[in-house]
Amino acid sequence: MSLKAVLFDMDGVIVDTEPLHRKAYFATFNELEIAVSEDLYTSFTGASTKRVCETLIQKYGLNHTHEAIAVIKRSYFKDYFDNDEEFDLIPGVRELIQHYHENDIKLILASSATMTTINMVFEKFGLEDYFSGKISGAALKESKPHPEVFLLAAQMAEEPVENCMVIEDSTNGILAANRAKIFCAAYRSPHSKNQDYTLADIVVTDYEELELDKLSKYF
Known part of the structure; x- marks a missing residue:
């Protein structure tokens, strides 16, 4: 061989890309005005965006669809992806x-x-x-x-x-x-x-x- x-x-x-996803998620939580603990965030490791968004809707009684939250998160992610100095x-x-x-x-x-x-x-x-x-x-x-x-x-x-x-x-x-x-x-x-x-x-x-x-x- x-x-x-x-x-x-x-x-x-x-x-x-993990640090970028992290920043994008926390910016999203901020925009949705929800406080997500480190423990809860850690439990999202490896989960799809859809699953994370569904969990947030359920846990915090949000009026958003999972697609709408995903759009917010993606736009933050793209911004960090293009502009984050450390990436x-x-x-x-x-x-x-x-x-x-x-x-x-x-x-x-x-x-x-x-x-x-x-x-x-x-x-x-x-x-x-x-x-x-x-x-x-x-x-x-x-x-x-x-x-x-x-x-x-x-x-x-x-x-x-x-x-x-x-x-x-x-x-x-x-x-x-x-x-x-x-x-x-x-x-x-x-x-x-x-x-x-x-x-x-x-x-x-x-x-x-x-x-x-x-x-x-x-x-």
């Missing part, structure tokens, strides 16, 4: 993407984010030319930890799973890669809280550790 394709997760691997690529990831690209490794994005968010990230940071495909898990029937998104990404790369590697940062993503029988490199970032890396094949804290010469003992 040899490494021919790398399947990238996006959030927590290429960018960290940038995760350190070292651009260099890693370029390194794979120069060495003719096919790159596929396999993210749970919506295609709108994926395209916003790719446009803002000029990533389009490096990737040969993008898949949004939001458009699939099953989401991670179901392996579907990574199996589709391997198909898109036209490579057998043994010639692919997944880069993930979350318990669900690592489990999905494991179920797809694809070698998984887990990126442990300073922001990763309570994620389980047990099923990852390797765990790294710096993207230099995923350069091809360092991976040669696995592929």
Whole structure:
């Protein structure tokens, strides 16, 4: 087996949009004049916008539809996305993407984010030319930890799973890669809280550790 394709997760691997979502949600709570505790906000982790909005309507007896609240949240998110000074690529990831690209490794994005968010990230940071495909898990029937998104990404790369590697940062993503029988490199970032890396094949804290010469003992 040899490494021919790398399947990238996006959030927590290429960018960290969590702080932007957080700011957008709290600006929304402010506009709706509701006080949401840290505990309640934490319980929203990984939930869809629709589910969060439905919870707020129920809990606070709001007269809004979940669509209306989602529109408010999205407009704040876009504003922070375009203008937040601190929002940038995760350190070292651009260099890693370029390194794979120069060495003719096919790159596929396999993210749970919506295609709108994926395209916003790719446009803002000029990533389009490096990737040969993008898949949004939001458009699939099953989401991670179901392996579907990574199996589709391997198909898109036209490579057998043994010639692919997944880069993930979350318990669900690592489990999905494991179920797809694809070698998984887990990126442990300073922001990763309570994620389980047990099923990852390797765990790294710096993207230099995923350069091809360092991976040669696995592929």
